[in-house]
Amino acid sequence: xxxxxxxxxxxxxxxxxxxxxxxxxxxxxxxxxxxxxxxxxxxxxxxxxxxxxxxxxxxxxxxxxxxxxxxxxxxxxxxxxxxxxxxxxxxxxxxxxxxxxxxxxxxxxxxxxxxxxxxxxxxxxxxxxxxxxxxxxxxxxxxxxxxxxxxxxxxxxxxxxxxxxxxxxxxxxx
Numbered sequence: 001x002x003x004x005x006x007x008x009x010x011x012x013x014x015x016x017x018x019x020x021x022x023x024x025x026x027x028x029x030x031x032x033x034x035x036x037x038x039x040x041x042x043x044x045x046x047x048x049x050x051x052x053x054x055x056x057x058x059x060x061x062x063x064x065x066x067x068x069x070x071x072x073x074x075x076x077x078x079x080x081x082x083x084x085x086x087x088x089x090x091x092x093x094x095x096x097x098x099x100x101x102x103x104x105x106x107x108x109x110x111x112x113x114x115x116x117x118x119x120x121x122x123x124x125x126x127x128x129x130x131x132x133x134x135x136x137x138x139x140x141x142x143x144x145x146x147x148x149x150x151x152x153x154x155x156x157x158x159x160x161x162x163x164x165x166x167x168x169x170x171x172x173x174x
Contacts, residue, residue, distance in 0.1 A: 047106020
């Protein structure tokens with residue numbers, strides 16, 4: 001994966017990481033930031049900070065496309081607002097520097113409209129039993145009542161967008 005970053009002929013490559021809940025997207029993103037092979041810092045944005053609630057997978061991805069990925073591709077500063085899950089409303093704003101590399105991770109991220117904005121596109125595939133265990137161990141009772149609701153949105157994404165087919169790299173996570 002690190003070699004793929006160095007092979008991109010840009011000082012500000014964009015890495016998109018998709019996979020269903022519990023597949024290991026956040027862990028992979030943090031590892032990639034820690035081992036980033038280019039000089040300078042890299043920006044990391046998790047779609048968990050953008051989804052507007054438990055029914056917001058598609059809306060969160062569209063927000064990432066419009067407010068983060070498109071401006072970055074055009075060399076413009078992007079600005080997005082964090083979603084406050086407890087207050088169920090937008091919170092503080094964050095800027096995205098187009099001169100810096102960017103990693104965006106989250107379920108639903110690889111779509112035909114976002115894929116063309118990513119230099120490296122990753123899909124993480126993992127069995128449902130493993131994913132569910134990891135996700136509920138991580139988020140516990142906060143997530144448990146919403147697992148099926150979120151899984152239906154992920155399934156719709158997989159069926160409609162074929163994220164595995166849009167990926168430049170596919171990783172199978174046990």
